[in-house]
Amino acid sequence: MKLKLLILGVFLGVLSANSQEYFPKNDGVKTRNTNYTVFKNARIHVDPQTVIDNGMFAIKEGKITAVGKSIDVPANSTVVDLKGNEVYPSFIDLYSDFGIPKPKRAENGSQPQYDAGREGYYWNDHIRPDTEAVANFSFDSKEAEKFHKAGFGVVNTHVPDGIIRGTGMLVALTPEASEGDRILNSRSSQYLSFDKSVQSRQSYPTSIMGTMALIRQAYLDAEWYAGGNADNKDLALEALNKNKDLVQIFATDNLLNELRADKVGDEFGIQYVIVGSGKEYQRLDKIKASNATYIVPLKFPEAYDVENPYLANQLSLEEMREWNQAPANLKMLSENKVPFTLTAHSIDAEKDFKSNLLKAIEYGLSKEAALAALTTVPAKTIGKEEKIGVIKEGAWANFIITSGDYFDKETTLFENWVQGTKTIIEDMDVTNITGKYDLKVNGKNYELSITGEPSKPKAEVKMGETKIGSKLSFEDNWMNLLLSSPDTTKTEFIRLSANVPEKTDMISGKAILPNGNETTFTASRKGDAEKKDDKDKEDKTHKVVPVTYPNIAYGFTEKPKQENVLFKNATVWTSEDEGVLENTDVLVKNGEIVRIGQDLNAGGAKVIDATGKHLTAGIVDEHSHIAASDINEAGHNSSAEVQMEDVIDPTDINIYRNLAGGVTTIQLLHGSANPIGGQSAIMKLKWGASAEDMIFEQAPPFIKFALGENVKQSNWGSTVRFPQTRMGVEQVFTDYFSRARAYESQKKSGEDFRKDLEMETLVEILNGERFVTSHSYIQSEINMLMKVAEAFDFNINTFTHILEGYKVADKMKEHGVGASTFSDWWAYKYEVNDAIPYNASIMNEVGLTVAINSDDSEMSRRLNQEAAKSVKYGGMSEEDAWKMVTINPAKLLHVDNLVGSIKTGKQADLVLWNDHPLSIYAKPEKTMVEGVFYFDIDRDQKMREEIKKERNELIGQMLKAKNNGVKTQPVTKKEKQRVHCDLLEKVQ
Known part of the structure; x- marks a missing residue:
């Protein structure tokens, strides 16, 4: 039954594990149990660093009252002799939806742009800080049982729905108690994520960058609202302000999003606790620099079935590395002193948690760090370090009792105590018969090895080197062992039966031989059983391949460093008035071009013989969509508040491929889903x-x-969504810039105003502080946008695509706008039917600054060839054609003082080609960015060999894993997504 909001106040903060003393007691005899339970002869793990051997501790009314080597035993005590068993604090999971019903998905229907479905709340339905886990909670006994079996005693649970999700609650997994008794904190934390609420179909945001912008705006609005500036009540913003001092837990699903969450937190002075992905090892420097505590899912990828060599070829090195490296993630976090906790979220706590934890330990995670991640670190993170996660006086009586080292595969978890209430997992009184024995039956000697958990032992029997078939059962201290008879090839058995004494140095009992005769047997214990883990140490030595930057094929094991370089005797394409210089040297120092001339002195710089080769400035792509996790925020007709910088993906292989094509600078553009798109990333x-x-x-x-x-x-x-017509598009621009003017006027007036990230961006445009690149095709709309801009006293900086630019080039020149176009794309949709391959040449002749762009990850690495097409179409000179991919786009981006040409004082973004750069046969041999060679064709060849070797090694590891019985997953072919302006879904 759900906890009613009416009684929430009763349970705020830390609640007692017993009914409140002022509750009436008129329905029968209610004697309060004030007895102590004292545990003795235990190996007590007080915390990850402190162990008391043969210690004692006492509990009363759900709390620990004393712990030590020896404690006073009160008169009213029940004493439990643990007989050397071990005691640990029970575990804590900070990321859970335990006891929370699954949010109901909104019915299908239209997706409104702005109208929220909740009256009196924030304008965006995905901002739900008013949601309270305590109002939705109902104890789930079956799920609690799974947590108990994994060793957990406390979970932090929440409603996993929405971007700002509201408050979580800290719950003790106490069986047979009231909801109020279990709640340790009804407002323990606030949760956030990058996922929209399933309870709303409101369209915005449709992207990660939209989500980040929305969170920023919500924070700003909450601050504004707290100042008493709003005319209407907003329950969501009130809740957001109320929750701001709580622990803030941000759920993510990949490494880049972990860093993006931290970025938003840093902007607002919030240190998030970040629910990670298990891939933190791939950027440990950035993870450590975030100063965040990470909640890491204890889930590892399965090996792939690579027996079919054709399917194995479809498997990326990235996928294979993840399988190999992910189990070492926790070790690497620990070694780098990154605080982390563990969560059973997304796995079966009962079946998978311990096995995965032991796997992490096999890969180098220390047991002390593992225990800390399950106890003291989450307790401290949630602000309850004195009450949970430790065995100390005053703490809750939350502990587990095990047969030995919890982090041993064979160890049995006997009991899980939560708030002083016992849950039996396995019978602790079962006699432990594991060990090595000398077995004697009917005058014959055997070696008997019993392993496994005490309640589920397994037997292995040998006579000399011959393994004897056997089957062991053990129940109520009666052992029954069935042996295949060694004297015959027939299916005959010897049956052994014995009542095992508490001390198992000697077991003796009855043996029934295959012929029915009865005799006796003895089994003398001679030591502990040899664990399979200890037999083959080589199998437990996991070879983890090195992490690279990025951690995919062609990543660097060591990041390349800036070099001082002298290029000798090159044909230098300056893209300046000097034109093309023959037999010329270029000296690079400290990332800059310092000298250009002949017979230059290297002065200690590395000398590269460029005789017969061509040296150019790095190619600049004015219109690119590579290296992004999102392209469009399509939820609104204006998304001026979103930033492409938020969604840069530095792991995109197209970065490397573009460098291999001589590209050094790009403008990462928002897509074309709306008239006013997002902010660029250069x-x-x-x-x-x-x-x-x-x-x-x-x-x-x-x-x-x-x-x-x-x-x-x-x-x-x-x-x-508006607009649906081209005339509607014009009205969008007019409306938004009119509003931006009004916004700026209010801002300058000194009056209180609500900071609006969208309006702030548009004001930057009006003030000439932000430049506009516009996707365009037909002349009527090109004219329209120039007129709108002029009406608001600003200029369009660049028309991109601009395939009808040749029709209005004179008007474009008058306006002062540049052009970034395709070389020869036409007729691929209706509005480009009039495109011609002479477009770039005509606009260049009129005097516009013209660039050739890509808008395509394949074309971007052949922009040299795209530039060359204008030599054929329109008779453009080679130098002018080359300028269209170097200095001209640099001018359009207003970075021509830094890049785009070879000139002293400019940044050393250079490309050494093996042939004329406009030739289809030309290849970049070296691509330098600010004095660093990020592409080198010789190094690339070596990397190809190393990749081939590593793939074979990892395939071998996977084949071995499958042969050893490890579960595998099938290889599925993944098609590489082509990214263009109109891509609406997430980039894969």
């Missing part, structure tokens, strides 16, 4: 670097606009 392609380290810091801010079919949703089948 990036340097530094393969192996983190997302933030790729951002071109000196570049000015940009934003993507769009016109045409996509923004009016011609191909989506949508009838909900």
